[in-house]
Amino acid sequence: MTAARFDELIHPSTRLTLVATLAAADWAEFGYLRERLNLSDSALSKQLATLEDAGYVATERRLDGSRHRLRARLTDRGREAFEGHVAALRQIVAGGDPAKVSP
């Protein structure tokens, strides 16, 4: 069972949806994520870069014909953080110890 651990990096709504989407997939293309999350290219790039810097997401550039495509996936560390965050949210809803956002 995953230990509940509130994750401040994941919690903002856009990032949470992005991580939750990636958690339900092996990988997703940049264009797919942009469309699903209704984000601009730059906004999605920024979110992915933040998650990649934290080691939560890995991206891979692939050549598809003449076009470069970016594929993103959640790392093991990212998946663990996401599951811990979801467990923390459930604990809060259930009336357990309130989560605290670390400084």
Next chain:
Amino acid sequence: MAERIAPDEAREALAAVTGARERMAAEVGLPRLYWWGMAAGWLVLGVAGDVAPEWLAAVATLLFGAGHSTVASRLLDGRQRTGDVRVSAAVAGRRTPLVVIGMLLALVALTVAAALALDADGTGHPAIWAAAIIAVLVGFGGPEILRVLRRAVRA
């Protein structure tokens, strides 16, 4: 500084997580090309069964079966309907291949039943007409039929 997270906010966040997972689950399915290929194969087999010699119909059936097995081994888990995303095994579940196979067997039975009904009605080339009807059903409605069946069996 530490900040409390309200239960309502946590509930909303969990709803967002559930929504993201459900949207990904809706991606489970087979490529549109698979369904059109299946429809074309159905039609070819219908024609072969009606007008071609028996040996040719048997060869066509074997080729169709072999071709489907090759494609199915890569696609039937339903995790990569498009090239944009690959759904995780946990979200896709393990029943999708069984649902597809069950659906195909039901369509075979439906084809035979339609051909018998058309034959009894005196329609010329009943096997071709029955195959054409099912081919249209598979080509246009395959993804939707699979979606409904998956939901019905909670695959």
